[in-house]
Amino acid sequence: MSLTETLSKRPQRALRLPRWLTGEAALMLALVLFVGVLSIAPLARLAWAALLPQGQFDASRIADILGGRRVVGATLNTIWISVAATCLATVAGTLAALLTTLTDMRARTLWVFGFVLPLMIPPQVTALAWVQAFSPSSPVLGALGLSLPPGTRHPLYSMGGIIFLLGLYNAPLVFLSVRASLQRLPAALIEAAHSNGAGRGAVIRDIILPLIRGGVFAGAALAFVSSIGNFGIQAMLGIPARVETLITMIYRRLNSYGPSALNDMALLALLLAVLTVIGMTLTAWLGRKGDQRVDSAHRAPRMSLGRWQWPVGLAAWGYLLVGLALPLSALFAAALVRGYGQPLSAETITLENFANALFHHKGIREAFVTSFWITCTTVAVLIPVAVALGYVLTWRRGWVAKLLRLASELAYALPGIIIGVAMILFFLRPLPFIGTGLYGTVWVILAAYFSNFLALALRPVLGGYAQIDRALDEAAQLAGAGIFTRLRTIILPSVAPAATAAGILVFMTAINEIQTSVLLVSSRAQTIGPMIIFLEEAGSSTLAAAVGCLMVLLVLALMGVSLVFGRRLPEGVLPWRD
Template identity: 30%
Template sequence: MTALVARLRPFTLLTLLCAALIAVLLFYPLGRMVHSLAFGGTGGGFSDALGVLTQPWLAPVLFNTFVIVGSSTVLALAIGAVMAWGNVRTNASIGMLGTLLPIIPLLIPNVALAIGWVFLGAPRVGFLNGLLALLPFGLELNIYSWGGLIFVYTINAVPYVYLIVSAALRNLDPALEEAARINGAAPLRILRTVSLPAIRPALISAALLVTITSLGVYSIPSVIATTAKIDVLTTRIVFLLNRDFPPKLAEAQALGIIMLLAVLALWWIEVRMTRSGKAATVGGRATSTGVIDLGGWKWPFRLGSLAYLAMTSIVPIGALLIVSLQPFWTPKINWLALNFGNYHQALFVNRLVSGSLGNSLFLSGTGAVIAMVIAIVVAIFSINRFGLLSSLVDGAIKSSAAIPNMILAVAFLSAFAGAPFFLSGTTTILLMAFVVMYLPPGAIAASATVNQIGRDLREASSIAGAGEGRTVRKVIVPLAIPGFLSGMAIVFVHMMGDLSAAALLSGPNNPVVGFAILSVWEAGTFGVLAALSVMLCIINIGVIGLIFGVGRLFGRR
């Protein structure tokens, strides 16, 4: 073993250590959770876990989760696929704006999105209901309903579908659509019978990703479903651990195992469907620049895209901003009474809120740097090597993407909160969880960036006598810095807006923004809640702008 390590190059050894660290931090907690569930001993473990199956609330929780996640996934697939097709394959595209529209919600924490829609659609006091009250027919929205919950889940999921489907559509051979158009097919028929069937594997992958993400999301149901008295898996898990006394860890672990089994089943279905060979194939010849003419539908599509932007970002953020400036939340806006009192409360009076902002900035900044360093090392390693080892290393750091964050949070609580680590309520456990949960987006960004660097540049460096380390330092890293910074921005935003880990792993001694939002929400101080949400959005946008600005400077060198 010692001889083997001695033969390994330093960079290879560093890569293997990074992959091993992430694998341990991922699979040890999951294994510990399963072991604790099976051999928990007296008062816990397998017997208590089996008791979950007899609980009267289990069937409604599973049914509610199935309906909400299933419905929002179908709707997100439809909306995301149509928007991607319109922006990529038709003349209804509105350029760069159309490309950015569907992914803007990714820059807004989903908890802020959910709270913004509460301020808009809450019965009687929501701003939209204040406007509807002026109409003669008495229409009222209710965000605290099945429809409201599915709506927010859907707009939160659309960006994931759009990113995957738009990439697949860009690689689609236009000859398939041109042949259908020559034969007289209308644009919508081309979409239904040619474009979407040709990218069936991408649609299936998008559906799996959306389902996994929606299964593990806690921020949206914690804000909307609890008030609507709609119980889902994530809210029930948090209730068992934080609201029941003593905490029912075994039952929470059992629900986590149910979620994990559901994900594994979906993954198996995806593999079978994508390998079935029933999807249309994409031609291998060069693609043309032809687009489908939507005729009279071009401008309605463009207006719909702009309406989507307003619905998913401008309107809810505007609602947050207004409530943050109001002395108290009311649908009747007194513009002369708006002030910054809630921001003063959040920054200088409420120590929980002000402390959480500092802690989240530190954890998200540190976690984003750690995650991207690991992602960069593995991406550079993978591009220079092929085979089983490279696949294992790449899979190790991306595998957490296939596990809902709530399951990972429960696993970390099971493994590290008690003996022998005693990390409950510490910054360390949150940092480890953040890195494991949000490493995959950074790894994907790093891999995409490194793969764009031509092999000829690396070969030229090698021919000039540079070793692997010098090639990495002088060629790969300088060219890839803008892409690495983009990945860091994505990871930072995810960590800042996290509620899954915050709900279970944070506490009064180490509050983060997610924990503070939950606490302020339960206290009913909506002005401070809105101010905190607005500051969170401003921080995210500011950090993203700074990172991308630095990336442009490096890109011009």
């Protein structure tokens, strides 16, 4: 018998991996590598480039850069714009939450959908729509005889315009936070106050507002983070108005000087990160100070508006008319004419801009395709990662779990342009094994999306875990099922609705993203988010309007699909559901 036949008749022993690579240790290692490489390492590289560019700390260099007149001016502008916009968003969002949650306002669900809708629209599209609506050549106000005189300076091209638009854009963030607090108000306490003769104003002032204080400041923290890192509105309004902020300074200097300015821009990005953390910490402290946490299984009864029903309703719908319908109608009107400033009429109306955007403009078409497949890949990767990470964060304790949560949340909370600078620094040099850098390719954008949107995918999934009985997982573990088997057969089916909601949120956010990708796009890798700014800067305003309209229609389609299947999703994971 030959040696080959002898060996073939021997029993084959299955290849076994070390035990520590087959269980929860392997899962933890994979998650640590994923979060570490895509979040912790790039941010650490950013800090190193900012503080130790030559391997040593140079205080004089830091003082020279941060003490420069333009940097100081941009820093003060950033602080003032962010704080003022946060105050405006907090007032508008809180009033909207009080109105829709505590009163018997009519058509409440539809109004909530309209109020939250601007949050889903990309900020650069929002800015372009408002610019079109209130320009001297406004196609809507012009038809009504209400447009500004020709040659008038656009009112939004100013610091006040930036604050106004950021405040309106971020008001839904405060609204969602405050509404969540209002839905937990104790019904018995409010009913007792009414029984003792307290009026509606006194109940709101003395009982409701103190109880929802934490929700108000939590919403203010979200609004501040969004305002300080909102590149779309700051760039679309601030650059033409010559109102420089830290985020636009980083963008313009990197575009002008390229990688040679990376170390200095890393220092500005680190300053922006510090301001963000300070703002979040301050609002969190104010929310905890004197906070009274009350939870109730029964919602408080709605207050009757009575004779104020029509005046309040008119004011509320007037807000949506001016803040939503007017800008969007102006955007669509601008996309339906051949040249900027032309009046919309039967003679000037055309679909040429939409045809160019969809079929004839190669750059736009490629940007759409690139954004679509990057977004689909992001969703396909992050949802399984979020399910696995949710398992660790929900049912495991220890410093590793805490570090994973902190790293994922930090990458999402920091302004996207900081993540962009960090990714450039981390992937600029040749990587081990592949011998080349990823900067200028779609892969660095994909890596930035993984880092930036992990926390967004994780939040609905964690809500799904809160509804799972852990006894099922423990019973399967006692029966000998491994962690990956339990995740596939028990956990994933249980959290599937929450994971679906997470996928919808990530897709809607990533498909039109601009904050992170604006620094990472190149001639080889374009995404659709920054395309509006590039088209507007090139003078193609009508084409930019058409692209913006397509983005809005895509968002509305996705929101409509989510509403169709909304009853199968956990309550609260889709912000536009009342």
